[in-house]
Amino acid sequence: xxxxxxxxxxxxxxxxxxxxxxxxxxxxxxxxxxxxxxxxxxxxxxxxxxxxxxxxxxxxxxxxxxxxxxxxxxxxxxxxxxxxxxxxxxxxxxxxxxxxxxxxxxxxxxxxxxxxxxxxxxxxxxxxxxxxxxxxxxxxxxxxxxxxxxxxxxxxxxxxxxxxxxxxxxxxxxxxxxxxxxxxxxxxxxxxxxxxxxxxxxxxxxxxxxxxxxxxx
Amino acid sequence: xxxxxxxxxxxxxxxxxxxxxxxxxxxxxxxxxxxxxxxxxxxxxxxxxxxxxxxxxxxxxxxxxxxxxxxxxxxxxxxxxxxxxxxxxxxxxxxxxxxxxxxxxxxxxxxxxxxxxxxxxxxxxxxxxxxxxxxxxxxxxxxxxxxxxxxxxxxxxxxxxxxxxxxxxxxxxxxxxxxxxxxxxxxxxxxxxxxxxxxxxxxxxxxxxxxxxxxxxxxxxxxxxxxxxxxxxxxxxxxxxxxxxxxxxxxxxxxxxxxxxxxxxxxxxxxxxxxxxxxxxxxxxxxxxxxxxxxxxxxxxxxxxxxxxxxxxxxxxxxxxxxxxxxxxxxxxxxxxxxxxxxxxxxxxxxxxxxxxxxxxxxxxxxxxxxxxxxxxxxxxxxxxxxxxxxxxxxxxxxxxxxxxxxxxxxxxxxxxxxxxxxxxxxxxxxxxxxxxxxxxxxxxxxxxxxxxxxxxxxxxxxxxxxxxxxxxxxxxxxxxxxxxxxxxxxxxxxxxxxxxxxxxxxxxxxxxxxxxxxxxxxxxxxxxxxxxxxxxxxxxxxxx
Numbered sequence: 001x002x003x004x005x006x007x008x009x010x011x012x013x014x015x016x017x018x019x020x021x022x023x024x025x026x027x028x029x030x031x032x033x034x035x036x037x038x039x040x041x042x043x044x045x046x047x048x049x050x051x052x053x054x055x056x057x058x059x060x061x062x063x064x065x066x067x068x069x070x071x072x073x074x075x076x077x078x079x080x081x082x083x084x085x086x087x088x089x090x091x092x093x094x095x096x097x098x099x100x101x102x103x104x105x106x107x108x109x110x111x112x113x114x115x116x117x118x119x120x121x122x123x124x125x126x127x128x129x130x131x132x133x134x135x136x137x138x139x140x141x142x143x144x145x146x147x148x149x150x151x152x153x154x155x156x157x158x159x160x161x162x163x164x165x166x167x168x169x170x171x172x173x174x175x176x177x178x179x180x181x182x183x184x185x186x187x188x189x190x191x192x193x194x195x196x197x198x199x200x201x202x203x204x205x206x207x208x209x210x211x212x213x214x215x216x217x
Numbered sequence: 218x219x220x221x222x223x224x225x226x227x228x229x230x231x232x233x234x235x236x237x238x239x240x241x242x243x244x245x246x247x248x249x250x251x252x253x254x255x256x257x258x259x260x261x262x263x264x265x266x267x268x269x270x271x272x273x274x275x276x277x278x279x280x281x282x283x284x285x286x287x288x289x290x291x292x293x294x295x296x297x298x299x300x301x302x303x304x305x306x307x308x309x310x311x312x313x314x315x316x317x318x319x320x321x322x323x324x325x326x327x328x329x330x331x332x333x334x335x336x337x338x339x340x341x342x343x344x345x346x347x348x349x350x351x352x353x354x355x356x357x358x359x360x361x362x363x364x365x366x367x368x369x370x371x372x373x374x375x376x377x378x379x380x381x382x383x384x385x386x387x388x389x390x391x392x393x394x395x396x397x398x399x400x401x402x403x404x405x406x407x408x409x410x411x412x413x414x415x416x417x418x419x420x421x422x423x424x425x426x427x428x429x430x431x432x433x434x435x436x437x438x439x440x441x442x443x444x445x446x447x448x449x450x451x452x453x454x455x456x457x458x459x460x461x462x463x464x465x466x467x468x469x470x471x472x473x474x475x476x477x478x479x480x481x482x483x484x485x486x487x488x489x490x491x492x493x494x495x496x497x498x499x500x501x502x503x504x505x506x507x508x509x510x511x512x513x514x515x516x517x518x519x520x521x522x523x524x525x526x527x528x529x530x531x532x533x534x535x536x537x538x539x540x541x542x543x544x545x546x547x548x549x550x551x552x553x554x555x556x557x558x559x560x561x562x563x564x565x566x567x568x569x570x571x572x573x574x575x576x577x578x579x580x581x582x583x584x585x586x587x588x589x590x591x592x593x594x595x596x597x598x599x600x601x602x603x604x605x606x607x608x609x610x611x612x613x614x615x616x617x618x619x620x621x622x623x624x625x626x627x628x629x630x631x632x633x634x635x636x637x638x639x640x641x642x643x644x645x646x647x648x649x650x651x652x653x654x655x656x657x658x659x660x661x662x663x664x665x666x667x668x669x670x671x672x673x674x675x676x677x678x679x680x681x682x683x684x685x686x687x688x689x690x691x692x693x694x695x696x697x698x699x700x701x702x703x704x705x706x707x708x709x710x711x712x713x714x715x716x717x718x719x720x721x722x723x724x725x726x727x728x729x730x731x732x733x734x735x736x737x738x739x740x741x742x743x744x745x746x747x748x749x750x751x752x753x754x755x756x757x758x759x760x761x762x
Contacts, residue, residue: 018253061341062323062513064445065348070511070540086316087448089542097551131249138522139531140245145329145444147512177341180510181517 001129030076032104039111040159041170043076045100050076051109051154056202059148061177063087072206079105082206094211107155109201113194116153116176119161123176123191130186141185146177149199242335242387242442242462245520245528248356252384253410256333256520257466258489259502259530263523268467268487269331275506281496281543287321288505290546290627291328292491298464300399300457301539301581303436303600309443311451312577317544322441322452325512329442330516331503331533333490334474335397335423336463337387338374339363341445348373350445353424358382371547376419385412388465396425396458397435403461425458436600447598448542448721454581463489470524485682502530507539514538549627552576557605557621557635564609564644564653566599572603572621574633580625588619591641595621609638611615611664612654616645634652650677651686662686673704674728684734694744698759700736705728708760718756721748 008205043053054074068085078098084090097159134141153173155185158170175184176195183196243256261268272292274281307425339345347623349365362382366606378700390400400407412421423429425440426751440458468474469485488614494501494514512664519532538545545735548597554574574582579661582602592609605621622634623728641651649667656662662669662676668684669676669686676686682693699706703726718736721728728736728748737744738759 011622017551058511060511060513062446062515063327066447084540087318087542088540090540091542101319128249135250140520140522140528141248141518141521142244143515143517144244144327144336145512145514145515147510148341149511178512178515180512181515184253 030100030104032108034159034162034164036140036162037109039116039161040157040166041107041111042156044156045076045078048161051152052076052152052203053103055112055150056199056206059150061148062145071185072202074103074106074205076099076103078172080208080211081207082211083217093214095210095214096210096212106201106205107153109148110151110153111160111196113198114191115151115195115198116158116172118174118176118191118195123189126189127186128184130189137207143178143181148175148177149179150175151183151198151202160190218219220582231413231489242530243333243466244330244335246335246386248257248384249614251526252356252386253526255466255472255527256335256522257308257487257527258332259533261487261498261523261529263470263527265487266484267490269275269490271492271500272328272492272503272504274496274497275504275671276496277497278506278508279348279539280507280543282747283547284289284320284324284505284507285496286548287324287546289493290321291325292493294325294454295328295332295463295489298489299455300460301454301599302438302456304441304452304454304456305437305439306451306453307447307449309577310575311449312550313449313544313548315449315452317407317451317520317542318446318448319451319453319546320537321546322340322450322545323446324535325453325455326444326446327505327514327516328491328503329459331518331530331535333466333518333520333528333530335459336444337442338426338463339442351424351426351443352378352380353422354386355380355383356386358384370432372428372432374424374429376415376421376423377434377469378421380421383587385410385422385426386424387461388449389415390461392416394419395433395500396423396440396461397430397433397438397456397458402439402463404474405472408461408465427454432526442549453546463759469525473495478646493526501631503535505535506537507543508536509540510536510538511540511660512538513541528566546578548579549625549629550577550633551573551631552580552582552623552625552633554621554623554633554635559640560605560607561640561642562609562713563605563642564611564614567610568607570605570607572605574601574623576601576625578627579626580627582623582625584621584623586619586621588617590615590617590619590639592641593619609641610622611644611652611657614641614652614654627674644762646678650674651680660686674731674734680732692699692730694737696741696744697735698738698756701730704731706731706735710756712760715760716754717757718748718753722750722753 028045029042030045031042032040044050053076054072056072058070071083075079079098080098082094084092096135097177152174155170156166157166179196179199186192246252246254247255258268258270260728274284318442331470337354339350339354346411353374359382362385366379368377368379370377389408391409391414426443427437430438438456440456442459471485514537516535518530520528521531523529552574584597592613593607595601595605617639619639620634620636622632624630624632645652646664647667655666656664668674670689672689679686679693682694685691698710698714701715701717720726736748738755
């Protein structure tokens, strides 16, 4: 092996090690640095084959055995797909494009509102405690025929704030029944109220004026 | 502080000391609040005879006026409190457009919640998914897991389900555990939540799911309080289970229709009356509105304990998501009776005529018949079909004009009618031209023997031509010369007749009444009772052209 060959092998080896250490350079990635009270995260912005960053679905449980549900899907490149089932006024599939700032802002608000770090067990206990107090006064409260709000979030990396640990390949699911009614009922529970703010934000996105009916394209 | 603790203690006692009560699928019943918690409509406190629930439409609601017709129909249905079979109408059997959700059906369900009823199936609140939500409503028991096993019949929600330690929340009819039937008395003597009261050999309380109705041999039916609606489907009338749940609560805090001992009394029984409060927010017990909720529909209720194991609704409101493709039922259309047509039969026969009618509205249809003879009966099966059974006996031969009417229960009520004939022909068993009825009643002849007196002339001919069918020596004067072949004239006058007459005249054979009736021609118009040469001469004239 002559000197040139050795030199070439070293260069290639160095390149492989470099790319391995900085794999994000192989594809485009948006990285947001965390602050003391703000989340940091990263997600792939070239998402032709990637899983969505956000998937939001309304599971309307009054409907029997109907899998077709209203949903919102947001990819890392800002592509937004909205689906309304046949039984809704806006039945059809719609799409639009969020710019990078909007998507980052949306993820930051999902984090700030606690959806990404929602402690289901803790909040359920809070609700049970409230109902128990109510019951002790001989009072009861129920909501029939729930809607289950489901929000799935997938990020390459997530850090709740600067003092938290970074989590690679982050996936989380927020699921809550009757979030609207609970937010109204349990006004003093910030976790529910804030989560409902995020849900409202996603609902607003599902009605965004920029959405275009894919069937009309 | 002390008084608060005492009150809380008493309330806990009220909630926990109800093991002997048997309630059903009521909205506050469950593991946390207690399984024996009957819920009553608002305004009931334990002593009212009539509990009035005022239902309004929120003036701020979109489509408020569109909702009115359906809401008033809902109110009528709850006031009638009539159990129905076949209350699921899909496809062309309803007037719901494709892809639309029937507002009236969903409102009927939510109004049921606002009156205190819960889902009779496990439903979404169970955490189960898909068809498993159709298991009978229960708590998860000591193992904290809902046990789901459809049992040998494979039908979820039926009486052979294997549910482990799941605590049943649905009352059932003790006598048969069939939620598509109902008792005349509905209280703790006839209904129970306790699985020990199930009929022998049954494992769990059946719920009024559509698949269970088919299993039990009923027309496809489902309780309104079964969670799970479809688009393109209408369900605008109550099932037996819905009626029984409301009536069980109406048996009052003692859960007895007729009162009883132990300081219980019948004064706690009540009847439910819903009244329409219009598009208003004044004095409303239940308020309905379309809102921007993401949900399809829900009833939000508050309740207060009124007695041991008994809660009444204190607040109730229903919201419908305005983003959904609602169909607002707006007018009634008439039912259509399938053609019946004239019915023809003979005495002694039985004719069964199936009657059916359709209605694009999911109304309940009822049939009536007028002009029916006593030998016909008419049964309304209460499922859009009826049966007319015609069983005439000897003597019922007649032509009758009958009308059948089908009516819907819409507003206004519409009907369809058909008038047709029932034509019953007389039975003539021996084909002698006399009906059996005439033979028995008028002539005393034998309906099974065409020639009662054995004179070779059938009874009908004897009657028609002046003979006596009971006297072998009496025969009609046909005097047509037709006597051959001997014993069975062939209707033709020819040489054969002459040859037979000649043999009679010569004494070779004896004339019977049959030969005398046909061959005794002389004197013309008043035969002399013998066949001789004079008759041969007249017969020869008939034979010769």
